[in-house]
Amino acid sequence: MTALAIRPPDSSLSSARKAAILCLSLGEEAATELFKHLDEEEVQILSKELALLPDVKSHVSDNVVEEFHQLLTARNYVTMGGVDYAKRLLLRSFGPEQAKRLTDKVMLSLETPASFETLQKTDPQQLAKLFQSEHPQTIAVVLAHLDTATASTVLQQLPESMRGDIVLRLAALQTVSQDVVKRIAHVLNQKLSAVSGMGRSNVGGVRAVADICNRLDRETMRLMLEQIEGGNPELSLEIRNLMVTFEDILLIDDVGIREIMQRVDKKVLALALKGTVEELQNRFFSNMSSRAVEMMKEEMDFMGQVKLKDVTGAQREIVEVMRLLDEQGVISLGGGGGADEYVS
The missing domain is CATH 1.10.220.30 (Flagellar motor switch protein FliG, alpha-alpha superhelical domain)
Structure with missing residues (x-):
């Protein structure tokens, strides 16, 4: 079977912009159904992109829809017959370069959450300490695989001198080899397990904050807890549970x-x-x-x-x-x- 001549994806468009263009192309009814499966943050991001979306040329819209179709096809191949089966079919359909890109992207979305499960559950402050000895590119890859709330908290805990480089690398990050992602997760998980007290079970710091809150006047305490809740609702709840009022x-x-x-x-x-x-x-x-x-x-x-x-x-x-x-x-x-x- 001859490989199809398909244009590479437009790297100048962000993922959010592509999603907005796809919604526009699908039509109102299908887009409404899609929104039902998104979380609140995703709805907000997508709604903003749709509001700011300029006139989209037909060839741009066609390319976005085609890229989505390719990814959907690749994901179906992987879930039906595994990675090797998917690679064979994608290679015949799209050629070697496109097949590798699609397989890597799909595998990244399917497998990396389990690889980063321990890191996701680790206290953000402890993660920030761990990351200070890591290369900025490694940190960018990890942050890309954590949920946005955890990633932002970790980023805030890092030295100011590191943040700019990490953010730039994170913004430029696109497809990362699945093997590289797994190696990074493996090495960092080993480092975590070698250091005691790195998990969320350590509540000494939270207890100290709760004790401090109990000694504040009511208004200051309320404002402090609201600020904490805005950045980390789970931490705010944990503090409140430890407090006595x-x-x-x-x-x-x-x-x-x-x-x-x-x-x-x-x-x-x-x-x-x-x-x-x-x-x-x-x-x-x-x-x-x-x-x-x-x-x-x-x-x-x-x-x-x-x-x-x-x-x-x-x-x-x-x-x-x-x-x-x-x-x-x-x-x-x-x-x-x-x-x-x-x-x-």
Whole structure:
């Protein structure tokens, strides 16, 4: 069978631009169906490209559709009969150069996620430390195979002097030999396994951040957590799970509340409850006698206007007691109350 005369793909077009041109060529109905299979970030990127897309000449559109057809054909060959089967059919259909390019590209999309699974799960800060001794081209290849959130976090952790070179190489990166990709993943995975504490299971740093957050005023804490969440939602959630806040009072049972009240000065408690929501106040009031509640409310009224930082300070003092009791097993911040169960 004679190899088909096919133009090489247009390297001047980005992958996103090609995807936009393909959507335009497929028509509205098919493009709508395609969008249903994309994640939110991909939809945003593709929508932006479609909005900015200039008039596309027919030969450019034809080439993009043809390239997509080639890749789809190559992928089908690989999944049906394996790499060797695909190579034989692609060689007969497209010639040696195009067959190799298509096979490499398809294999890259099919196999590299497993090769980089360990790296994907590794803490980005630790990856950045590992990468500082690697060649920029190696780093660019790895970042291309990590999800965008992880890749961006790793890039931010790298020295500023390295970032420009890596970004340029990443932008220029197209097809990489599957063997090269596998070798890079293998070597880096070996280096990771040789260094203790490189995985995500090390939560010492996260614990430290959670402790710092507990000592900040509420607004600063909120802004800090929002900033972290914007760059790394998983990390933000992990920090929140390790944190203790004054609002966690709602998670503690009556026995635990009474344990806290025994260890907190009444004036500190009155100041901490000043201006808080009724639900929080009632968690304490419901564990006090009517006379004690009356005296507490009088104390709060007598204070008049108080500085927000003083209220926050009093709440932090109670949070410290909560954290200590939780660590001792006297109370449980997981909603289970005290360490002991009681029956009447």
